[in-house]
Amino acid sequence: MISIAIMGHGVVGSGVAQVLLQNAAAISHKAGDDIRVKRILDLREFPDSPLADCFTKCFEDIEEDDEIRIVVETMGGLNPAYDFVKRCLQSGKSVVTSNKELVAAKGDELLALARSRNLNFLFEASVGGGIPILRPLDQCLAANEVTEVAGILNGTTNFMLTKMIGEGLSYDDALALAQANGYAERDPSADVDGADACRKICILASLAFGKHVLPEQVQTEGIRNITADDVACAAACGGAVKLIGRSRKLSDGRLHVMVAPMVVEKNNLLSDVNDVFNAIMVRGNAIGDVVFYGRGAGKLPTASAVVADVIDEVKHLAARKYLFWESGYPTYVAAADDEAYRFMVRLDAMDLAAAKAALPDAAQLVAAGVPKGQAVLRTAFMTVTDLKNRLAAVGVEPLSCLRIFTLSQD
């Protein structure tokens, strides 16, 4: 019998307790031992919970209990989660967390601390909700040199963009619908401004390429400025606007990492990832492209990923897992604007001749669905600075410039 504690009894934490109780027999079988929830840390009270006796408001009840071998952290936010997780590891307990903010900010430090104590620190649920991605990335792709990781990492914005594409909603109406469905918070900024996707691409890039990428190193653009016209033009050109987190290894060992709305063309599987679903594409030198797809959020999918980590830690109480990355350094992430992309440039039709002269390699996309009085160009590969300079030189201010999502060797 292994005793564990759960810190936080919100959506994910209560889901973890529920999955552990509901699937207890199968979980014991998989783990090779029974798992007992001994303590749940929450400031609120839950007298009707089947685990009502386990609740405590005092972190020390967990920290000082040597019987508790594994602690699940589902509080979210950086503080006090960071302090609590550190103290759990320092007192000899392995930790599982679903907290992407914590892992993106402090993953290297917590992994090093866990390693120094021969403990485990696992966080499968922090990226892609229930989709198994970190463990496959670490283990199954061990024989590959991973060259690129990219994906649709935020379900809320993908839901909004799907509604804008499929039903012609405006950004504001799509946001209101997401809020009405419980997919977006009243303050939606962590989703729509890209911070959530940024944390996830930081974790993926850190694991894939071995050094920590911090959120503040990543140029992050959200979807607030995406209009119904952008979405319509992308569709007219056979693509879909998606919020993409992307990371690839540069030839000098540094990384390109960015989060931005991009046009995904129809020949790419990611263009068909709709609603709240997430999909993560991994490119390896031996394996080619692999895609992992599923619900990126939700109580039970996320809880099931947490419980899978708990099972793994029970099985590895004596021998730690190898998941690890080192600290990064200030210039590890290159300036995002130095990466060349193709662009979809939306223009006032009056500016078309000048823009074509400035961008002689660009193709004009003529298709039903481009709003009246507008025109769309698809450029060659260039940096955003080059694009803007060339247009400025001929006095053209584009209505919008969206990167076209292309994997590196395409």
Place this chain on the structure above:
Amino acid sequence: MISIAIMGHGVVGSGVAQVLLQNAAAISHKAGDDIRVKRILDLREFPDSPLADCFTKCFEDIEEDDEIRIVVETMGGLNPAYDFVKRCLQSGKSVVTSNKELVAAKGDELLALARSRNLNFLFEASVGGGIPILRPLDQCLAANEVTEVAGILNGTTNFMLTKMIGEGLSYDDALALAQANGYAERDPSADVDGADACRKICILASLAFGKHVLPEQVQTEGIRNITADDVACAAACGGAVKLIGRSRKLSDGRLHVMVAPMVVEKNNLLSDVNDVFNAIMVRGNAIGDVVFYGRGAGKLPTASAVVADVIDEVKHLAARKYLFWESGYPTYVAAADDEAYRFMVRLDAMDLAAAKAALPDAAQLVAAGVPKGQAVLRTAFMTVTDLKNRLAAVGVEPLSCLRIFTLSQD
């Protein structure tokens, strides 16, 4: 330094040697030890190989060498692979195989033998080539009760069907093109008659539901009888014909398992899986639907999955992994025809009135693209026996009846 042997130096085996040499530094880092190929078993000679000194024609050179701790089997076929793998395990060596025929036929016995000796027997590459699927299914979904596994498991037939759909090729022309591209053997029966997909769904179902499913228990239909008209009608109705392997748990504890060409409707992600790509969908009670997508075959993708297993075995030489299933029993798989499906029924237009009378719940699909003089009905859920009886009762012989792929709770 860990010594290993590779049995078979064909496409996959030579790929394994290549990946081990090319990515040696990264692999040693992941495995925590250097990996040396000490022996390669093949009846042919490869004097120009960088590993030329390792070759042997004598299995005993591997079996009797106590320094060899791990053996990779990539010979394919049941014999002598079965005998060799058994003897490797009996002499205390862990085994990695890419041989789906071997695992589908003898997985339970070899897993039990490995467990009894505290050894590992891993076979990630046997399903989905380089796509990580067995390990995520076993570990990451540990907290889920898996209710269904289904997918596009054979790249050759998917390539052919893609060409029939997209370019209007006939079955024979699509087969010739697959052969010209090296995707299909001169004798294509293992692919086109479904045996390859059958072995893979057996392995997936055995792992997902815990008891061995044998290929001979699985009703298997290939794509030999699929015509350009079938494909055109499916497309006209907003779907794509795909060769599907499907397994779901029945309420009495038995399984429905079958391989058959099915119509995948456009709202299902599997309908967009084209060319030689594979995709496997797993449905769990907590996680919902998760899809794994990638190249299902090919030298390097498959080799990278084999090498990942080798790395895992090096890391677990002392403590075996838990991947396991029990033996099944003769009635474990229910009669496939008892499972209700919706059907796409293609008819001579002259039979339409009679067929509609026999199938009052069926909807006629009127769409551009249905061949002249033909009609298409989409039935309610029913068994194939019920469908055929009802049509026979009114004297209608349909041109074809294809199951429509639907997950259990849809």
